[in-house]
Amino acid sequence: MGRPGPDTSRAWQLLVKFFFAQRSHLPSSCGGEDVEQLSPAQCHVLHLIEPDRPLPMSRLAETLSCDRSNVTGLVDRLESRGLIQRRTSASDRRVKVLQLTREGSRLRAHLLKRMTGRSLPLSRLSLDQQRTLVTILEALVGEKER
Amino acid sequence: MGRPGPDTSRAWQLLVKFFFAQRSHLPSSCGGEDVEQLSPAQCHVLHLIEPDRPLPMSRLAETLSCDRSNVTGLVDRLESRGLIQRRTSASDRRVKVLQLTREGSRLRAHLLKRMTGRSLPLSRLSLDQQRTLVTILEALVGEKER
DNA sequence: TATTGTTATACTCTATAACTATA
DNA sequence: TATAGTTATAGAGTATAACAATA
Numbered sequence: 001m002g003r004p005g006p007d008t009s010r011a012w013q014l015l016v017k018f019f020f021a022q023r024s025h026l027p028s029s030c031g032g033e034d035v036e037q038l039s040p041a042q043c044h045v046l047h048l049i050e051p052d053r054p055l056p057m058s059r060l061a062e063t064l065s066c067d068r069s070n071v072t073g074l075v076d077r078l079e080s081r082g083l084i085q086r087r088t089s090a091s092d093r094r095v096k097v098l099q100l101t102r103e104g105s106r107l108r109a110h111l112l113k114r115m116t117g118r119s120l121p122l123s124r125l126s127l128d129q130q131r132t133l134v135t136i137l138e139a140l141v142g143e144k145e146r
Numbered sequence: 147m148g149r150p151g152p153d154t155s156r157a158w159q160l161l162v163k164f165f166f167a168q169r170s171h172l173p174s175s176c177g178g179e180d181v182e183q184l185s186p187a188q189c190h191v192l193h194l195i196e197p198d199r200p201l202p203m204s205r206l207a208e209t210l211s212c213d214r215s216n217v218t219g220l221v222d223r224l225e226s227r228g229l230i231q232r233r234t235s236a237s238d239r240r241v242k243v244l245q246l247t248r249e250g251s252r253l254r255a256h257l258l259k260r261m262t263g264r265s266l267p268l269s270r271l272s273l274d275q276q277r278t279l280v281t282i283l284e285a286l287v288g289e290k291e292r
Numbered sequence: 293t294a295t296t297g298t299t300a301t302a303c304t305c306t307a308t309a310a311c312t313a314t315a
Numbered sequence: 316t317a318t319a320g321t322t323a324t325a326g327a328g329t330a331t332a333a334c335a336a337t338a
Contacts, residue, residue, distance in 0.1 A: 007276035011268050014283035015161075016190055017209075039304060039329090044162055058319060063163075067307055072321060077304080094314045094319045122157050125285060130153035133282050136275050137160035140268065185306095185327060204296060213330055218298060223327080240296040240337045 043111060045074055049084060051105045054097035056089070083107060189257060191220055195230060197251045200243035202235070229253060 038046070048063055049055050061071045075098060078084045083104035089095040100108060122130065184192065194209060195201050207217045221244060224230045229250035235241040246254060271279065 007273070007280050011276055011279045011283060013193060014280065014287055015164075016186075016193070018161075018283055018287050040162075041305065047159060047162070056319085061319095066305090068320060069308080069322080070306055073305075092315075092319085096320070122286065125282060127153065129282050129285070130157055132278055133157045134153050134160060136271060136279050137157065137164055139271060139275070141160055141164050187328065202296090207297095212328090214297060215299080215331085216329055219328075238296085238338075242297070 041074060042078055045078060046083065046100075046104065046108050046111065049098055049100055049104075049108075051100055051108070054087065054099045056095045056097050057086075058095065060098065078104070187220060188224055191224060192229065192246075192250065192254050192257065195244055195246055195250075195254075197246055197254070200233065200245045202241045202243050203232075204241065206244065224250070 044064075045060065048060060057071050057075065058068065060075075061068045064071070075084065075086065079086060082101055084098050084100055086096045086098060089097050122133075125133065190210075191206065194206065203217050203221065204214065206221075207214045210217070221230065221232065225232060228247055230244050230246055232242045232244060235243050268276065268279075
């Protein structure tokens with residue numbers, strides 16, 4: 001619906017810059033009280049798996065837009081930490097669905113909570129700006145409601 | 147200036163999701179006519195080095211918020227492709243400054259141009275939204291003017 | 293002594309290609 | 316034949332620790 005303009009390039013540049021600058025601070029540094037120290041990718045996966053909502057590995061690969069073999073490794077590491085579990089789907093024995101363990105669910109909630117904290121630079125924005133940002137990003141990601 | 151709210155967490159989640167979804171598409175897939183196929187990190191570094199504006203490696207490490215040893219590797223790879231050059235600073239012989247080669251400068255311009263193209267999802271936003279996004283991101287990154 | 297950059301090491305992330313098991 | 320997931324392999328990204336050169 002829009003047109004490419006000078007702001008297009010500028011926005012992307014800033015987006016990348018922001019992401020690179022923040023990725024090391026959060027949400028990976030979720031360690032703290034928890035022993036675990038998850039990588040950004042692992043944290044991201046943990047976010048994408050919602051409690052009581054089994055997620056096929058193929059869907060995860062799509063969302064991450066990465067190769068399926070990559071997902072195997074990510075899941076291996078998260079599973080070895082006891083955060084998620086693989087389960088063979090009943091309807092199609094080829095697919096494996098992922099679900100959070102109790103520990104995984106706990107850590108995920110902890111992450112979400114932490115992301116809302118004051119330390120997050122995003123909280124420096126006014127509420128109006130935050131709302132606007134969410135609207136824009138939803139349009140970008142192609143999510144309507146969630 | 148703001149307060150943590152439900153949108154804070156939501157915004158970050160979307161930001162991460164968007165970045166993960168896009169990182170493989172651009173601007174790394176800048177190959178095309180060029181033989182090179184740069185990684186996202188390498189593209190990012192290329193952006194950060196402006197033509198005729200030598201950048202100390204330590205500054206680059208700060209901007210990327212990563213370890214200095216990491217920068218060594220990134221620069222090694224970009225230098226071996228002939229895109230940038232290391233030069234020992236005259237004022238302080240410990241520091242090395244980076245500058246684009248002619249080829250690097252050309253490729254950087256190509257990247258910037260490509261980012262403005264229609265293919266970029268960001269260009270789906272209205273001009274107003276793009277402008278708003280830039281404003282918000284500038285606040286986040288802590289950049290006033292450029 | 294402190295700082296800049298490098299090297300050595302180890303682990304994670306990522307893609308490609310070949311494979312297994314299901315469908 | 317096609318699809319979901321795995322394995323093997325290779326390269327890139329990242330951090331820690333020890334080191335050299337310079338300040």
